[in-house]
Amino acid sequence: MSKMSAISPTQLFAMIILFELGTALVVPIGLGAGTNAWLSILLAMPGGIILYILIVYFDKQYPTLILSGYIRKIVGAYIGWPISLLYLVFFIYNSARNLREAGDLLITSSYDQTPVVFIHAVMISAVIYVIHKGIKVLFRVGEIYILIMLSLGIISNIAVIFSGAIDIRNLLPILGEGWISTIRNAYPNIFMFPFGELICFTTILTHLKQKKIARKTGILAIIASTILLSMTHAIEVAVIGAGVYNRTTFPLFTVITTVELAEYLQRLDSFVILALIIGVFFKMTIYAYAASAIAADIFSFQEQRKLAYPVGVIIFLVSVLSAWSFPEHNNEGATVVNIVLPVLVAILVLLLFIHLIKKRFMTDRTI
Amino acid sequence: MMFSKNLYRNKKKIHQKTGDESGRGAKLFLSPVLADNLAHIQNELGNSPDIIVKLFEIGTSRTQAGAVYVDGITDKNMVNQYILHSLMLETHAGVSLEQDQNVLAFINANALTLGEVIVLKDWDSVILSVLSGNTVIFFESTEEALSGNTKGGEQRSITESSTEVVIRGPKDGFTESIGTNVSLVRRRIKSSNIRLEPFKIGLVTQTNVAIMYIQGTVEDSLVQEIRIRLQNIRIEALAGSEHLEELIQDQRMTPFPTIMNSERPDTATGYILDGRIAIFVDGTPFCLIAPATFFMYFKSVEDYYQRPEAAVIIQLLRYAALIISLFGPSIYIAAITFHQEMIPTPLLLSLAAQRESVPFPAFLEALMMEFAFEILREAGIRMPRAIGQAVSIVGALVLGQAAVEAGIVSSAMVIVVALTGISSFSTPSYNMALAIRLIRFGMMAAAALLGFYGIAIFSIFLIGHLCGLASLGVPYMSLSPYVPEDQRDTLFGQPLMTNASNPELTANSNRHVTNGEDAPSSSDSPLNHLNGSGSE
Numbered sequence: 001m002s003k004m005s006a007i008s009p010t011q012l013f014a015m016i017i018l019f020e021l022g023t024a025l026v027v028p029i030g031l032g033a034g035t036n037a038w039l040s041i042l043l044a045m046p047g048g049i050i051l052y053i054l055i056v057y058f059d060k061q062y063p064t065l066i067l068s069g070y071i072r073k074i075v076g077a078y079i080g081w082p083i084s085l086l087y088l089v090f091f092i093y094n095s096a097r098n099l100r101e102a103g104d105l106l107i108t109s110s111y112d113q114t115p116v117v118f119i120h121a122v123m124i125s126a127v128i129y130v131i132h133k134g135i136k137v138l139f140r141v142g143e144i145y146i147l148i149m150l151s152l153g154i155i156s157n158i159a160v161i162f163s164g165a166i167d168i169r170n171l172l173p174i175l176g177e178g179w180i181s182t183i184r185n186a187y188p189n190i191f192m193f194p195f196g197e198l199i200c201f202t203t204i205l206t207h208l209k210q211k212k213i214a215r216k217t218g219i220l221a222i223i224a225s226t227i228l229l230s231m232t233h234a235i236e237v238a239v240i241g242a243g244v245y246n247r248t249t250f251p252l253f254t255v256i257t258t259v260e261l262a263e264y265l266q267r268l269d270s271f272v273i274l275a276l277i278i279g280v281f282f283k284m285t286i287y288a289y290a291a292s293a294i295a296a297d298i299f300s301f302q303e304q305r306k307l308a309y310p311v312g313v314i315i316f317l318v319s320v321l322s323a324w325s326f327p328e329h330n331n332e333g334a335t336v337v338n339i340v341l342p343v344l345v346a347i348l349v350l351l352l353f354i355h356l357i358k359k360r361f362m363t364d365r366t367i
Numbered sequence: 368m369m370f371s372k373n374l375y376r377n378k379k380k381i382h383q384k385t386g387d388e389s390g391r392g393a394k395l396f397l398s399p400v401l402a403d404n405l406a407h408i409q410n411e412l413g414n415s416p417d418i419i420v421k422l423f424e425i426g427t428s429r430t431q432a433g434a435v436y437v438d439g440i441t442d443k444n445m446v447n448q449y450i451l452h453s454l455m456l457e458t459h460a461g462v463s464l465e466q467d468q469n470v471l472a473f474i475n476a477n478a479l480t481l482g483e484v485i486v487l488k489d490w491d492s493v494i495l496s497v498l499s500g501n502t503v504i505f506f507e508s509t510e511e512a513l514s515g516n517t518k519g520g521e522q523r524s525i526t527e528s529s530t531e532v533v534i535r536g537p538k539d540g541f542t543e544s545i546g547t548n549v550s551l552v553r554r555r556i557k558s559s560n561i562r563l564e565p566f567k568i569g570l571v572t573q574t575n576v577a578i579m580y581i582q583g584t585v586e587d588s589l590v591q592e593i594r595i596r597l598q599n600i601r602i603e604a605l606a607g608s609e610h611l612e613e614l615i616q617d618q619r620m621t622p623f624p625t626i627m628n629s630e631r632p633d634t635a636t637g638y639i640l641d642g643r644i645a646i647f648v649d650g651t652p653f654c655l656i657a658p659a660t661f662f663m664y665f666k667s668v669e670d671y672y673q674r675p676e677a678a679v680i681i682q683l684l685r686y687a688a689l690i691i692s693l694f695g696p697s698i699y700i701a702a703i704t705f706h707q708e709m710i711p712t713p714l715l716l717s718l719a720a721q722r723e724s725v726p727f728p729a730f731l732e733a734l735m736m737e738f739a740f741e742i743l744r745e746a747g748i749r750m751p752r753a754i755g756q757a758v759s760i761v762g763a764l765v766l767g768q769a770a771v772e773a774g775i776v777s778s779a780m781v782i783v784v785a786l787t788g789i790s791s792f793s794t795p796s797y798n799m800a801l802a803i804r805l806i807r808f809g810m811m812a813a814a815a816l817l818g819f820y821g822i823a824i825f826s827i828f829l830i831g832h833l834c835g836l837a838s839l840g841v842p843y844m845s846l847s848p849y850v851p852e853d854q855r856d857t858l859f860g861q862p863l864m865t866n867a868s869n870p871e872l873t874a875n876s877n878r879h880v881t882n883g884e885d886a887p888s889s890s891d892s893p894l895n896h897l898n899g900s901g902s903e
Contacts, residue, residue, distance in 0.1 A: 123824060129828055134835075137831060140834035141831050144844065267706075267710075270706060273820070274819065274823055277820065281827060
């Protein structure tokens with residue numbers, strides 16, 4: 001592998017969409033947003049864009065460093081190291097969460113006879129393989145899978161629309177509970193998941209080929225994924241109603257089972273499962289990559305690619321051992337989205353202030 | 368006395384030479400004594416009966432000379448007419464050889480009516496020259512020899528390619544002779560920028576290898592890369608282009624071919640005009656083309672000879688066939704084993720009825736049928752043509768119908784396997800089809816273990832592997848990094864690109880303009896040449 005692996009803007013675009021759609025496409029987001037979930041998603045988008053701009057700003061200030069590198073530059077090695085470790089642990093934990101979600105959907109849908117450990121092990125082996133091949137390969141794979149993902153989406157959407165299952169009345173009343181509750185759903189819930197998860201890209205932007213258009217590409221990708229996500233959730237609510245949407249574990253899966261077209265096209269479940277596998281794979285892999293990048297940086301490990309094995313094994317163990325049941329897993333999820341992720345985003349904002357103050361202070365002194 | 372002494376000295380030097388493996392340290396030069404030289408070359412070549420040594424006198428000058436050539440690889444007519452005849456009889460009476468004049472220069476200028484004559488001084492080049500089919504002429508009291516190109520002998524004539532068949536298009540195919548192959552391409556590209564670089568590979572075989580490209584169209588770094596790879600080959604014998612492919616490929620551990628090959632000169636021409644490099648190997652009717660991408664293997668030159676609309680549809684069909692041949696049996700296995708609920712009920716009922724009497728799980732059933740089909744296919748290639756019918760009877764009746772009736776396999780499985788087999792034939796490139804065949808079995812195993820989930824994960828592995836491949840350092844999956852101009856050809860076939868639809872006429876001049884470095888004067892363009900000759 002060359003010294004600097006380069007990622008093209010198209011690849012970044014594809015990867016951000018895959019990452020954002022990931023699990024958010026399948027699970028209910030915004031904890032009880034219900035009828036107005038789609039609106040909350042749109043409202044949360046500006047927050048996501050601002051967060052992304054912040055990430056790009058850091059990358060512009062420290063073009064050769066990843067997150068853990070500039071944390072140490074900003075607050076010094078002694079405070080920076082534990083903070084980096086916090087991010088590392090979070091990335092590994094969240095990767096494991098994604099794996100767990102995919103594993104549980106697979107088990108509930110059609111693998112009730114297969115041990116969950118085996119399903120997780122197979123997925124993590126694919127993650128390890130791709131990370132070991134390097135970030136360049138990962139992004140190339142993403143570029144191909146975005147096409148597959150989009151075609152799955154187009155086919156499923158057409159099927160849902162033509163099956164006549166959509167009942168627009170389910171989406172009414174718009175803003176039935178007023179702006180306040182819709183916005184409160186957007187911030188912090190939806191802003192944190194899936195947009196807050198963009199903090200992973202703090203370890204990736206260094207590898208970009210044309211950094212000048214990184215910001216534009218990323219923002220476009222965020223807008224595109226928001227529209228797709230909002231549309232999907234609107235369709236979900238329109239088909240199964242807000243009540244079922246909030247209660248079911250995987251609303252998209254429930255939606256697709258209602259599709260019946262011309263007697264023959266009855267079972268598109270596999271499409272949802274495929275979309276979930278693809279989405280989870282990329283989300284996990286990005287998290288695992290971010291974890292291995294930070295680990296390589298803070299432990300000064302030369303060969304980052306070899307860290308794919310230990311990071312993968314840890315993710316695997318955490319995914320199996322972290323929660324005994326899916327409800328327990330969901331409760332942990334609420335904690336993560338409500339507490340841990342906000343803290344991590346807040347640290348980033350705090351770092352920005354420290355950085356700006358330092359910059360001001362330094363320039364003052366030089367003058 | 369003197370003779371034997373000389374011989375002795377030579378022998379000693381030969382020993383030295385064989386002791387010194389590289390042979391570069393001590394170069395052995397010719398002796399001024401003619402008999403000595405002739406004896407040496409016969410000795411060196413083991414007194415082989417097909418080494419012909421002819422002693423004669425040049426014209427009227429009475430200068431002794433000896434011609435040496437190998438029977439069978441030289442064109443006898445040329446040797447007789449242009450060398451022996453012209454030297455012995457037709458040396459101009461008017462121009463007589465002065466005593467002090469250099470024999471060699473005189474002969475070269477006045478007597479040899481051959482186009483390609485070179486002067487040789489050392490034994491290594493003399494031996495190589497003789498073994499390559501040239502005629503080497505030694506002269507009395509001269510320490511140099513002349514080598515005239517008389518390569519010839521029996522060769523296969525240019526016939527239609529048997530591996531890449533087209534309905535419409537040129538019918539010529541490459542042959543075993545590197546000279547013929549190069550000329551077939553040269554005839555199609557009349558550009559002054561075309562470059563041909565020769566290499567000799569194999570310490571024993573000394574096989575001629577040549578790379579051909581268009582300067583300015585191809586990236587210089589690629590040419591440099593291939594030069595380095597060819598020069599770094601240290602090998603005793605080069606068996607053919609497939610052997611060379613193995614020696615210069617980027618990755619060893621992959622079932623996919625990363626260097627393209629073709630038996631058709633029009634295909635090679637197209638890729639050379641595209642900015643790729645063709646590698647010819649003497650003795651092989653397949654030229655190599657590098658760098659290759661995955662999608663190149665699903666294009667046939669036929670696509671350029673048919674109307675673009677049809678070509679696009681046919682190409683899409685080929686990709687569909689690729690997907691069937693890769694995923695066909697595994698999707699069937701996954702659906703039957705894990706996801707019965709996905710199959711529409713009427714179909715499921717009929718499948719269940721068929722499978723009622725089948726004692727094996729779907730995976731085993733599929734494996735058996737695929738295995739039988741692979742055996743049939745292999746037998747079909749290797750068997751003598753006369754027993755072809757027997758194989759098809761055994762294949763179609765015994766393995767198909769009878770197996771179903773005996774309740775060993777279900778008829779649905781026969782359909783799946785047959786469809787898969789036919790689909791895999793639609794891949795234009797045989798070695799890509801081979802790779803797909805191999806991977807299909809992995810995919811089937813993954814489907815048997817984990818159903819669609821297994822297929823999905825195996826596909827991630829597969830695409831990850833493909834994305835990690837490179838050909839001459841160029842990414843194998845050309846879809847990524849995405850370059851829109853490159854993709855038009857992948858999806859829509861060449862005809863949409865006006866500059867490529869008629870390569871001989873326009874492509875070169877266009878390339879130059881885009882290249883910008885040495886834009887040709889308009890008279891250089893082949894188009895003008897054609898127009899000019901037309902008006903005359």
